[in-house]
Amino acid sequence: MGKDFDRIIDRSKSLAIKYARRKAVFGREDILPMWVADMDFATPDFVLDALRQRLDHPVLGYTLRPKSFYEAYKAWAKKRYSWHLDLEWLTFSPGVVAALALAILSYTDQGDKVVIQPPVYPPFFETVKGLDRELVLNPLKRLPDGRYIMDFDDLKKKIDAKTRLIIISNPHNPVGRAWTADELRQLAEIALDNNLLIVSDDIHADFVYKNYKYVPIASLSPEIAKISITATSPSKTFNIPGLSTSVVIIPAKELRDRYNEKLHAAHLWLGNIFGNIAFEQVYNNGEEWLDDLLDYLEQNVDYTVQFINENIPSIKVWRPEATFLLWLDFSGTGLTHGQIKDKLVNEARVGFNDGLTFGKQGEYFFRMNIAAPRAVVKEALERLKSVFG
Numbered sequence: 001m002g003k004d005f006d007r008i009i010d011r012s013k014s015l016a017i018k019y020a021r022r023k024a025v026f027g028r029e030d031i032l033p034m035w036v037a038d039m040d041f042a043t044p045d046f047v048l049d050a051l052r053q054r055l056d057h058p059v060l061g062y063t064l065r066p067k068s069f070y071e072a073y074k075a076w077a078k079k080r081y082s083w084h085l086d087l088e089w090l091t092f093s094p095g096v097v098a099a100l101a102l103a104i105l106s107y108t109d110q111g112d113k114v115v116i117q118p119p120v121y122p123p124f125f126e127t128v129k130g131l132d133r134e135l136v137l138n139p140l141k142r143l144p145d146g147r148y149i150m151d152f153d154d155l156k157k158k159i160d161a162k163t164r165l166i167i168i169s170n171p172h173n174p175v176g177r178a179w180t181a182d183e184l185r186q187l188a189e190i191a192l193d194n195n196l197l198i199v200s201d202d203i204h205a206d207f208v209y210k211n212y213k214y215v216p217i218a219s220l221s222p223e224i225a226k227i228s229i230t231a232t233s234p235s236k237t238f239n240i241p242g243l244s245t246s247v248v249i250i251p252a253k254e255l256r257d258r259y260n261e262k263l264h265a266a267h268l269w270l271g272n273i274f275g276n277i278a279f280e281q282v283y284n285n286g287e288e289w290l291d292d293l294l295d296y297l298e299q300n301v302d303y304t305v306q307f308i309n310e311n312i313p314s315i316k317v318w319r320p321e322a323t324f325l326l327w328l329d330f331s332g333t334g335l336t337h338g339q340i341k342d343k344l345v346n347e348a349r350v351g352f353n354d355g356l357t358f359g360k361q362g363e364y365f366f367r368m369n370i371a372a373p374r375a376v377v378k379e380a381l382e383r384l385k386s387v388f389g
């Protein structure tokens with residue numbers, strides 16, 4: 001049952017944000033929600049069973065996170081990414097965005113500069129600005145075929161004495177790149193030359209399609225590991241973001257100590273019992289489920305890309321190397337961004353993320369989440385075709 005990805009589950013009464021905030025975000029309830037980056041699939045049965053089993057014990061008090069929690073991630077990183085970790089490098093965060101915030105607090109002062117690479121996940125902007133650090137934009141370059149690359153020349157020009165760290169998204173949300181070892185190495189060399197730390201948000205690490213690879217930047221060399229902070233989580237991979245349980249990998253002891261000080265100062269180290277259990281379960285037992293999920297998602301990606309190419313020539317889509325997010329380019333419609341948005345919501349009645357929330361590079365773009373039963377994806381595409389085809 002847990003692997004029946006075609007099963008349509010009614011989430012509308014579960015307060016799922018993707019559903020419950022339709023009116024607030026789109027102005028109407030009757031849209032097909034394909035925005036917030038969680039999946040419309042059931043959490044795996046073996047996870048739900050383990051959580052139920054914990055409920056047989058009637059006390060849900062303060063509870064330790066066992067060593068086996070970190071061992072589970074260490075084993076997963078070795079199996080899935082050939083990344084060999086020391087157990088002591090691993091620490092905790094409730095969420096990946098919380099880890100980015102803690103890293104900013106740990107390694108920068110107010111007024112210091114933090115680099116991000118738009119178009120990128122909106123909290124990157126909000127977290128840096130909200131903590132009173134100066135945001136420096138190093139936009140990705142879009143090639144004519146729709147593929148994005150990092151702009152290293154621009155990055156070098158923008159670094160000055162106040163620039164302390166760069167936050168990257170690997171694989172990148174929303175452009176779907178799984179950065180190559182070569183690209184990451186070039187970035188790391190610039191960071192090493194300029195005393196920059198690299199904070200890598202790798203929450204989409206497990207969604208890499210055939211012929212591509214997730215490369216953890218810290219795995220490239222011991223020297224690069226020493227300037228890197230990697231935050232990741234099983235929350236996307238196994239559809240458990242509501243359990244708020246993530247892991248942070250900081251090989252350099254001095255950087256790890258500073259991070260842990262802030263983690264403890266904010267009293268965020270504790271986590272929750274259910275997150276601890278699910279985390280260990282998925283990393284110990286989740287490979288088969290994930291491989292089936294990846295097959296299903298890749299078919300959704302193929303179906304969507306082919307459908308758009310054949311039926312909606314005014315929309316351009318680049319096939320992502322990773323993530324379940326498609327970055328759709330509507331510039332060929334000849335409409336303004338506002339007109340496209342209005343048509344998506346009020347005529348097609350689909351809820352996609354507005355590209356402009358990812359930075360001004362997102363003008364004419366909307367992000368579609370295809371992690372849904374195929375019938376739902378097909379319905380969204382038919383609606384798109386009826387308005388833009």
Ligand SMILES: Cc1ncc(COP(=O)(O)O)c(C=O)c1O
Nearest residue numbers: 037095096097098121173201203
């Ligand atoms: C790149 C990226 N980072 C972080 C998150 C959220 O992570 P968390 O809920 O663990 O803070 C998301 C969710 O969409 C994401 O896409």
